[in-house]
Amino acid sequence: MTSQIPLWIIPFFPLIGALLLGAITLAQAKSEQPVPEAYIGALAVSFPLFSFVATVMFALGMPEDGAYAETLGDWISIGDFQISFGFLFDSLTKTMLLFVTGITTLIVLYSIGYMKGDSGYTRFMCYMNLFLFSMIVLVLSDSLPLTFLGWEGVGLCSYLLVGFWNKDLLNCKAANKALLVNRVGDVGFLLGMFILMALGGTSILNYTNLNEAVTVSFIPLINLSPPFIRDLVLVAALFLFFACTAKSAQIPLLTWLPDAMAGPTPVSALIHAATMVTAGVYLMARLYALFVFDMLIPIIVLIVALATAFWAAVAGLVQHDIKKVLAYSTISQLGFMFLAAGVGAFDVAIFHVFTHAFTKAALFLGAGSVIHAMGGEQDIRKMGGLALKLPSTFLIMLLAWASLIGLPGLACFWSKDLILESVFGTPVYYVALITALLTAIYMTRLMVLVFLGKFRGDKHTAEHLHESPIVMQAPMWILAVGCIFAGYAPLTEESHLNISLATISSTAAVLGLVFAGFYFRKRIPKYPGHNQLVGFARIWTFSFDALHYVCGVLPVRIAVFFLDLVNQFLRTTMYVFSIVPYICAEGLRFMQANKLRVQLALSVISSVVLIYWLVFFVR
DSSP states (O other): OGGGSOTTHHHHHHHHHHHHHHHHHHHHHHOSSOOOHHHHHHHHHHHHHHHHHHHHHHHHHSOTTOOEEEEEEEEEEETTEEEEEEEEEOHHHHHHHHHHHHHHHHHHHHHHHHTTTOTTHHHHHHHHHHHHHHHHHHHHBSBHHHHHHHHHHHHHHHHHHHTSSTTSHHHHHHHHHHHHHHHHHHHHHHHHHHHHHHHHOGGGGBHHHHHHHIIIIIGGGTTSSOHHHHHHHHHHHHHHHHHHHHHTTOTTSOTHHHHGGGSOHHHHHIIIIISGGGHHHHHHHHTHHHHTSSTHHHHHHHHHHHHHHHHHHHHHHTOOBHHHHHHHHHHHHHHHHHHHHHTTOHHHHHHHHHHHHHHHHHHHHHHHHHHHHTTTOOBGGGOOOHHHHSHHHHHHHHHHHHHHHTOTTSHHHHHHHHHHHHTTTSHHHHHHHHHHHHHHHHHHHHHHHHHSSOOOSOHHHHHTOOOOOHHHHHHHHHHHHHHHHTTTTTOOGGGOOOHHHHHHHHHHHHHHHHHHHHHHHHOOOOOOSSOOOOHHHHHHHTHHHHHHIIIIIHHHHHHHHHHHHHHHHHHHHHHHHHHHHHHHHHHHHHHHTTOHHHHHHHHHHHHHHHHHHHHHTOO
16 A cells, blocks of 8 residues: 555655645734634644654555665756655654654644744744654655755754744844754765765765665775775764764754753754754664774764763753753763664664653653743742642653653663663773763652642742643653653564663662652752852853853954954055055145245255255265
């Protein structure tokens, strides 16, 4: 049955949704009778749902170890520069698209309740569909150029959604930061792609051809001449990895993701937890042969991944904003995914992408439910005791919390422990285990300060606390079920855990939650009247922002300052040289005009001086 359905139908639905909702947005701006939100919401959620159904049909009909390939036609045809527009649906595509389309559908459904009454409701739904279209193109494409098209599309949608409430300057700054940091990474994507194209022509940019070329043609050249081929392939891989660090928020290009929490909470769940930020992990898995080409590449990946996971875990421990805690948690978990990719366990990395998507989406939507109940408040120091006020939200976040810290049997337990097992026997394992311990501590801190103890907010907020509507609760519960069972779907006989290592990691998680549970129940932070981080928290959190400023922004500002000085000096010099002759000319004209006595006196004086000079100085 699926052989009769074209692959392009999967991205087609959200594209039509984006175009239709965009047209309605423009029409509403000129009309005094807007389309009811109920109709807009139904349209917005229908197209992602259709895309998810189409993905399921292809997944069920795909033969084992098989793939669907479809070429729609030529995209770019200029002499020898030939690039086709085609799609590839294989096991990697299947895994990614199932949760991308499925979770996006749930988040759009959640947004119907969360964004209710917002003046930009229709525009928001348009952006959500456009984002899904771009992400599907990124994942479904069969070549690097087409992936780059989707890569840029999700970057644009991230900018539009993070800065959706653009009347707030902080939101605009966060959107600009996300856009600019990712553009820096995109330079690496382009350079890596151009190098590969220079080595093997445009045909090598096709994923099947590329992995085969690296394995068959390039790898045998590692120990042979000419060595420059090996070096160029290595440089191309490092440039592409640099692009992945931007999209998946790894050191050094990770500072945009926490700030991107400024957008609406469904945006945080969609872009920065479940889909967009996993694009870097996906690209590494897609280019698996390139990233194991030389031993230097895995070493660099491991160093970056380990440093990112640990740094973000510490940063998450000192945040006061409920969404910022989850943002740094996402960065840390992405570091775990990169750890698996660094040791060549790409299937394990994608497994963690899958389980983490359900878990983090549930946590973000749960956080949105809390923020919705608190009237927009996000500071966890002003919460507490919400377990009784928001019992459904509490149970959902409790399941997601248990999954994320790796309690046995839940979704992230399986994937996280497989990652730890993949790096066992190296120093990396011990740092990763400590990071897992920190995960249990900062996530338990979040749960304790938000849901346990006494409510620390004001009386007005306490009187208006309420559970989210069913349109928000239903997607959260579906995701909560995923937090329990998502880890079982990809398991095979080859992916069973090492019981001893799983026991160690589970013990670390239990120790972390017990310590945090007792410590933060007794140590309730006081709200000092502002949301700014101070002391160690500020230094640690903004350390990479400071590094970017010193290494990137400050040199540019200094260069611009000196260029401005040179420009001012040249302009002043030109002005002086132009004004002096003018002053002299005006002075002489003044002395000569209509003053006969002055002219005669000057002539006499000049004659005397000339005669004196001729008599006494000229021989």
